[in-house]
Amino acid sequence: MIINVARKELKSVFASPMGWVILSLLMFAFGTHYLNGINDYFAVMSGAMRPAERTGVTQFVGQTVYGLASFIMLFAVPLLSMRLVSEERRSQTMPFLISAPISLTEIVVGKFLGLVGFLTILIVYIALMLSTLNIWADIDFGYIIANSIGLWLLVASFSAMGLYFSSLTQQPVVAGILTFVALFALMILDRFFAGDPSNTMASLSLMRHFQSFSGGLIDSGDIAYFALFIVTFLTLTVRRLDADRLRG
């Protein structure tokens, strides 16, 4: 049943040109960066004399691409997530889902998976693009996998938060802006506590938990953080929708 809600979301994304445009624009941006990364790699490495200055091509190019990806997703996810629930409220299609024999949790998780499924296409594309380096070089697949998992968890967290904000309002734009501001605040939170890295507030920052992945490290603590983040916001969304039913 969850899968049917997710299918419906994906269908809606691809029914309008928006889904395709976003996919192609983002891939264009990543592709350009990938190309620049390779060019820079040769420029930088030819100047790097000492072995300590040298890094692998995977890490060098990967850092550029994944760094950009995490930044672009900060804009792309609110744009995509903002209409998930608010649009349904505005066009009064919510009763269609609620009258169907599915629970609110299934609706919310289905919508979440629909969006994450769409974004997964991008993550897979990025990984495939970087893997093409393997034709010329011997690359570090572990690094790409760790980054892909990290990026996936990051965008899933973004999506969960976007879904929650979308459930708060009837105006997709309001939801989009709220999501963006909140995500941006969470991203840069650790900058404010740069002097005191052990601060509890700093460990709330999404970026901080993404960092270990971008270094190629899969840390169960960070996975738990993202998982909790996602579950929290999905639960809040379910509760918000349930309040509609109870309070009308």
Added chain:
Amino acid sequence: MDNFTVEATELTRLYGGREAVSNVSFNLSKGEVLGFLGPNGAGKSTTMKMLTGNLAPSNGSVKICGIDMIDNPKEAKALIGYLPEMRPLYKELTVDEYLDVAARLHRVSPKNIKKAIEVAKERCGLGHMSKRLIENLSNGYQQRVGIAQAIIHNPMVIILDEPTVGLDPIQIRDIRALIRELGQEHSVIISTHILPEVEMVCDRVQIIDKGKLVFNGSIDVLKRQRIGNKLLIGLRNPPQADALLKVAGVTEAEVLPSGLVRVRFADDADPAESIVQAAVANQWGLYQIAPDQTSLEDVFVQLTYQDQSIPHQPTGQ
């Protein structure tokens, strides 16, 4: 007892202390079409939302084929097809895509989906619209898609909130025929404020006003109340009222301000012929005689505004 497809018991819904619906109870059997009548804001849509699980009742319970909506919402919802007042259409999808989504969400098994879509489209006259975007369909066709969505999983209970709003007369006729047809094998609840519609399609009527049921009964009761045992007679030289009372069967005669005479008669009598004969014999100058029908509107007004209405027209019987 087990034959009831819908059992609503003491449904009450509070909005911030104000009762939008209070203590509404009714049952519906298989194969019945129930009309829900009421002025704007009477609580029709609220009641329907509670029946379909879109709104939690503050008090009372809803059972669909014996399954409680609150305890077991998924099973209960599977038996309902619901078309809300605002059509819940995803306008960016085509008719086929939308019905496919609806069928999947309503647990139509994957191998029957194609057939279910075909049947629903055929019933709603949407066959040639399959590949059109819902956004580009006319209002009437969008409404048909809404109904198709509600019947696609062949539910036991179909709940349609104002299904004929905004349609042209031919479409209204089609939709009414469709509702009648659906009423053969399903239970149907429709809400409307178009009174003749109720008379045409419903077996039973409920009139709701200010959240309370003010009338619940068979459509025949309403019709009888409407038609009554009354004749309206136009006479050029009206005699004294006493003269009319002498005609066999006439129990009451009353001269209306318009100059016409309203005559009431006993249940088993039909004094029309005797009145004509008397009029001819006594040269009353008869120019009009017709059954006097209280319009359905009047019955409706009488039922919903009983406390403040002035009884300018006594009810039938």
